[in-house]
Amino acid sequence: YWDADRFEQILLLTGHSSEINCLSLSKTGAFVLSGGMDRQVRVWERTRDMVFLEEEKERELEAAFDNVDGKDDKGTEHILRSRGRNEGDDDDDNEGDENLPQSEAAVRRSVLSVSSGDRIMEALERADEELKEIALFNSSQKMKNAEDRTNRTPNFMLLGMEPSAYILWVLRGIKSTELEQSLLILPLSHIERLIYYLIVLLRKGQGVEICSRAAICLIKSHQNQIIFGGSGSSGRKNSDMSVPLRELRRLLKVRLGEARDTVGYNIAAMRMVIRVTNERKSQYHIPDRNEGPADIWKGLDRL
Numbered sequence: 593y594w595d596a597d598r599f600e601q602i603l604l605l606t607g608h609s610s611e612i613n614c615l616s617l618s619k620t621g622a623f624v625l626s627g628g629m630d631r632q633v634r635v636w637e638r639t640r641d642m643v644f645l646e647e648e649k650e651r652e653l654e655a656a657f658d659n660v661d662g663k664d665d666k667g668t669e670h671i672l673r674s675r676g677r678n679e680g681d682d683d684d685d686n687e688g689d690e691n692l693p694q695s696e697a698a699v700r701r702s703v704l705s706v707s708s709g710d711r712i713m714e715a716l717e718r719a720d721e722e723l724k725e726i727a728l729f730n731s732s733q734k735m736k737n738a739e740d741r742t743n744r745t746p747n748f749m750l751l752g753m754e755p756s757a758y759i760l761w762v763l764r765g766i767k768s769t770e771l772e773q774s775l776l777i778l779p780l781s782h783i784e785r786l787i788y789y790l791i792v793l794l795r796k797g798q799g800v801e802i803c804s805r806a807a808i809c810l811i812k813s814h815q816n817q818i819i820f821g822g823s824g825s826s827g828r829k830n831s832d833m834s835v836p837l838r839e840l841r842r843l844l845k846v847r848l849g850e851a852r853d854t855v856g857y858n859i860a861a862m863r864m865v866i867r868v869t870n871e872r873k874s875q876y877h878i879p880d881r882n883e884g885p886a887d888i889w890k891g892l893d894r895l
Contacts, residue, residue, distance in 0.1 A: 603648055607634050631769055708766045708774035715762040716785045719755035722747055726755075756792040760799045763806060771802075772809045780817050783810055787818075787836055794843035800851055804844055811837075 610629035617624050624636040733741050746752035790803045
């Protein structure tokens with residue numbers, strides 16, 4: 593809060609972890625909405641508490657001195673928190689993360705991104721093992737007679753899903769704000785496997801939006817590793833990835849074009865419905881008891 597007449601800061605509201613780029617004041621002045629680059633929207637409600645300028649200045653000075661004094665050891669509170677995390681159980685840590693405010697959760701984004709990247713790598717390894725087991729099972733079934741063949745039991749580690757569907761489920765379980773940072777920590781071997789599963793999903797038309805985001809992020813972030821096979825200084829291109837990349841490009845173009853056409857078709861249909869509704873809004877019709885139910889879609893093909 594600022595004093596507009598004296599141009600003095602009265603109160604500092606802490607909450608956002610990044611720059612604020614938009615503010616909106618309610619009509620009654622009871623609350624203020626703020627949005628920042630940390631992708632958070634906060635509501636600031638007006639209370640009846642008295643604010644004294646001198647006390648706020650003293651608190652600000654004390655906080656500044658505490659930051660200078662605790663710059664090397666990060667303060668006693670930080671040490672106690674770190675000891676509590678080391679001595680506490682995993683369940684207590686999970687409950688503490690859920691109770692954290694949004695500002696502290698945004699600060700811990702790097703740690704959450706690393707854990708999300710580990711989930712992706714673990715899912716890729718499980719999916720590859722499942723593909724090997726499926727290939728072995730199919731080869732063993734071909735050697736048996738038709739009467740002796742049996743169905744394979746779904747893998748409970750993959751929640752009974754196919755390997756590609758399990759990868760899609762894991763990607764959807766990661767927050768959209770952490771997906772790009774999670775993909776940055778993947779090694780080259782896992783990147784190649786993820787591109788393979790993205791191609792399989794795009795061929796089936798599943799998860800087009802998240803697959804497109806993941807593919808674009810991988811190409812932008814790991815372009816040198818993908819093209820040169822992890823040896824960008826040698827100048828030798830990785831020929832093994834040329835065919836998958838071309839197929840990925842073709843599928844992205846086709847699937848995104850289909851999604852664009854679907855959205856355009858739906859928008860055109862909604863505009864047509866609005867147009868017909870506006871034209872028939874001023875018309876009065878007294879239904880006849882002998883007539884059957886009216887067809888509301890009649891005449892749309894002539895417009």
